[in-house]
Amino acid sequence: MAVGHFLIKIGRLKMFKQLLCPTLLWTCRLLLGQRPLASTDTLAASGLYDGVVVDVVKCRTPVLVTALADNTACIFNAETGVTLSTLDGHTGPVNSVSFSRDGLLIATASDDHTARIWSATTASCKQTLAGHEDLVSFVTFSPDSSKLATSSHDHSARIWSVGSGQCTATFRDDRGLMDMISFSPDGQAVVFATCAQDAHTACIWRTTGESKLQLEGHAGRINRIAYAPSGERLATTSTDHTARIWSAEEGHCLFVLTGHENSVCNLAFSDDGRLLATTSHDNTARVWSTLTGICAMTFLGHGSLVDYVVFAPDGQSLATTSYDCSARIWSIATGECTQILLGHEDSVDWAAFLPNGTLATTAGDYTAKLWSIETGVCNRTFGGSDLRVYSAVVRT
Numbered sequence: 001m002a003v004g005h006f007l008i009k010i011g012r013l014k015m016f017k018q019l020l021c022p023t024l025l026w027t028c029r030l031l032l033g034q035r036p037l038a039s040t041d042t043l044a045a046s047g048l049y050d051g052v053v054v055d056v057v058k059c060r061t062p063v064l065v066t067a068l069a070d071n072t073a074c075i076f077n078a079e080t081g082v083t084l085s086t087l088d089g090h091t092g093p094v095n096s097v098s099f100s101r102d103g104l105l106i107a108t109a110s111d112d113h114t115a116r117i118w119s120a121t122t123a124s125c126k127q128t129l130a131g132h133e134d135l136v137s138f139v140t141f142s143p144d145s146s147k148l149a150t151s152s153h154d155h156s157a158r159i160w161s162v163g164s165g166q167c168t169a170t171f172r173d174d175r176g177l178m179d180m181i182s183f184s185p186d187g188q189a190v191v192f193a194t195c196a197q198d199a200h201t202a203c204i205w206r207t208t209g210e211s212k213l214q215l216e217g218h219a220g221r222i223n224r225i226a227y228a229p230s231g232e233r234l235a236t237t238s239t240d241h242t243a244r245i246w247s248a249e250e251g252h253c254l255f256v257l258t259g260h261e262n263s264v265c266n267l268a269f270s271d272d273g274r275l276l277a278t279t280s281h282d283n284t285a286r287v288w289s290t291l292t293g294i295c296a297m298t299f300l301g302h303g304s305l306v307d308y309v310v311f312a313p314d315g316q317s318l319a320t321t322s323y324d325c326s327a328r329i330w331s332i333a334t335g336e337c338t339q340i341l342l343g344h345e346d347s348v349d350w351a352a353f354l355p356n357g358t359l360a361t362t363a364g365d366y367t368a369k370l371w372s373i374e375t376g377v378c379n380r381t382f383g384g385s386d387l388r389v390y391s392a393v394v395r396t
Contacts, residue, residue, distance in 0.1 A: 062356045063120075063395040065106060066368050067094035069388035073108050075123065078354055078370055078394065081380045085123035089116060096138045096391050100145035103395045105162070107148055109136035115150045117162060120395070127165035131158060138179050142187035147207060149190060151179040157192055159207050169209035180224060183207075184248065185231040191215075193222040193236065202236055204251065213251035217244060224266050228273040233290065235276055237264035243278045245290055255293030259286060262305075268318075270311045275332070277318055279306035285320045287332060297335045301328060304347075312353050312373075319359055321348035327361050329373060339376040343369060352394045360394050368392045 062078035065087075073087040073094050087094075092111030099106055099120070106118045115136050117127040134153035141148055141162070148160045157178040159169040171178060173194040180193040180202075189212060193202040202225050204213040220240035227234045227248065237243045243257040243264050262281035269276055275296070276288045285299040285306050299306075304323035311318045312329075317338065321327045327348050329339040346364030353359055358379065359371045366388035370380040383389030 062354045062358075063103075064354075064360055064368065064370070064382070065097045065099070065393050065395075066362075066382055066389045067097045067108065067391040068383070069093045069366070071110070071112075073097050073106070074382075075106075075120070076382060078358065078360070078380075079356055081382075087116075087118050087123055087125075089125050089128075090114070092135065095135065097393045098140045099393055099395045100141045100162075101143055102145055105141070105145060107139045107141060109139040109150060111135040113152070115139050115148065115160070117148065117165070127162070129158075129160050129165055129167070131167050132156065137177065138181065140181055140183065142183045142207070143185055144187045147183070147187060149181045149183065151177065151181055153177060157181060159190065159209075169205075169207060171205060171209070180222065182226045182234070184227050185229060189248075191225055191227070191234060193225045200238075204248070215244075215246050215251055215253075217253045217256075218242070220263070223264065226267055226269065228269050228290065229271060230273050233273070235267050235269070235290075237267050237278055239263040241280075243267060243276070243288070245276065245293065255290075257286075257288050257293055257295070259295050259298075260284070265305065266308050268309045268311055270315055271313070272315065275311075277309045277311065279309045279320060281305040283322075285309050285318075285330075287318070297332060299328075299330050299335055299337070301337050301340075302326070307347065308350050310351050310353065313355070319351045319353065321351050321361060323347040325363070327351055327359065327371070329359065339371075339373065341369075341371045341376055341378070343378045343381075350392065352392075354394050360392060362389055362392045
């Protein structure tokens, strides 16, 4: 959005470049007509002279946050690769990071048995959440950013008040880790699944700690669970080779999605909730209609199990990651693979689209990479043997 104008004077070259310097949250850019000006341009190269008026445009800085083995998380400008800040305070490796929906807060989970809430603007720690008795493996904000959910190897999950840092509810399942957590879109309910061979059900709880519903029907361990954007439905994947779509209000199964030939790993809803994507150990991904339960497209090409899937913001394509050390971008309409992203040296386990036309990935080689969606070229690599990346998150 345009926030003003800037009258160019020859003596203002330093100010011109300072205006273009990114902050943690925003970048100011200058437009000469419709042409963006680079901070590295000289006045002559920019075509600027005394008396020219340029527009000042305020843009969200595309940000990548990586969780690192050195007990920190790093905030990077995803366009330039510049380190904007370091979140330093944990006394153990950081396992998980999460942005609040408004992008103003970052949460981290650590081996040191705590989670922390940080200001994305100042990189200062606002809350330290203590109470778990083992490493904290996962953290996620509620949609309204007022609550935080954590899961731990102490076989518990907790809900915390973001404002006060107090634990408001604790959930426990001694059968295994409660590391699959999804908030309902209204933030009033949360669904958990336990990672254990004999745990074939998921439970929906109110965030106050009251049990609401059990989702029963899978014949194997539940691998992933997530709410649809409307909150009226949710989906699960399982080692029983199926995915299921459920009524979030009544808890009954609406559709059993059959077709995968091995364990179904991960899932993602499209932004409009009409499509559900799943990945599987059968080396494929599939897209299903959430209205009929029918498979609309199968994506073939990976050479090993497909781990993660995410829809592009435009809803026209999706990205998958695989144990074959690659990520791929696919056309949803045709099933055609439009890009194969090669460069990781181990299984690729996560991906996210950024607003600037790039895809972020992380892998078992302890790196995060940024790729051009248009060319498939890797633009930046973060981490590696000297600075291991455990997980990452982007602010969209």
